[in-house]
Amino acid sequence: MHGKSLKTLRQDLLAQRKQFVTSSGYLTSQEVISAGLSRFLADYDGQIQSVALYCPIQNELDLRPPLLKWVANNSEKTLALPFARPDKHLDFYAWQETDLLIPSRHGVLEPDPNNPRRSQVIPDCILMPCVGWSESSEGGKKHYWRLGYGGGYFDRTLAQLRTTKPNLLCVGIGFNWQKLDDSQWQAQTHDEPLDAILTETGLLR
Template sequence: MPGMHGNSLKTLRQELLTQRTHFAAGASYPESLNNLTAGLSQFLGQQNPSSVALYVPIQNEPDLRPTLLSWASSNNEHQLALPFARPDKHLEFYTWEPGDVLIPSKHHVPEPDPKNAQRHPIIPDCILIPCVGWSQSKVGSKNHYWRLGYGGGYFDRTLAQLRKAKPSLLCLGVGFDWQQLDDAQWQAQKHDEPLDFMLTESALKG
């Protein structure tokens, strides 16, 4: 686990990303990924969303696409979507199917083509959000989960807006147990949007 860094978020992110690279190449990774996908299947069964926004994994983020494609093919009313980063640093979601041409963003993230007339914008029922790090806090008896991302603020801006348009929206953070940060390492700021659930290899936390 990375040590204390005060305000040096850049250093903390870099250490977490380096650790994720080593973790993804390690012997325990396949089992951890299997446990993660089992937890995702449990979540989908419990919450029963009609549409899920996923992500194309970069920098050793866990690849959940096979599980989600299986989920989508099990019911023709299930839809998958991918985020597109707008110039105003908000995300827009477009329906996605395997085989769609994806275009790399300026951050090298493969994105849907908003000009693809066969795909339409959608506010999904559920958004899967990969974490560089994550933390947990308690308010009364309720747990809150927070995501440390890459620093662009796209998800926080987008969630603040989408939650007004769709109060039932569910946000599921995706990460591993070792990525959990304590208050000495990182604390969520006022502009950070909480996650509704946190999925790790050991548990679905909500």
């Protein structure tokens, strides 16, 4: 656990990310990760028909450009955005670039669940931005973990979706410098593991 508090750890990481986006290395990292996402989608083309993305907040990496290109080149593919329910679970609705989005109470742009033109989707792949991330090993197998904002929305949603869709791919989006060691943070029993994490290094599975 972090020597100060989990709240302080998140604040430190968010401050570092705010500074990082103004650095000379940010654009390169953005290009590398976007290219890595395109390769991932090509490699898993047969498995992934729908991808849930996110509207970036607090200097999160914006992956909309490569994803919009992906659906433009594949008419049968679908993008979806999360809608936060009052019970702190997420529903996903089909999304197109011209759709009107509504700010949530957390300031996140969300789809309108009452829009009759956009159906609810259970995505094949969910992309999740990381405040921080870590890895652990058990029985010779690596596991990757996401540190988010603390609301637990993704963990609750993944725990539920994985019971009905075991082939669901959950991919964290992060930077190499966000990696945490055990002295800073360790995943708890309620944390859902990632299937992979995408950084400047590539896709870690």
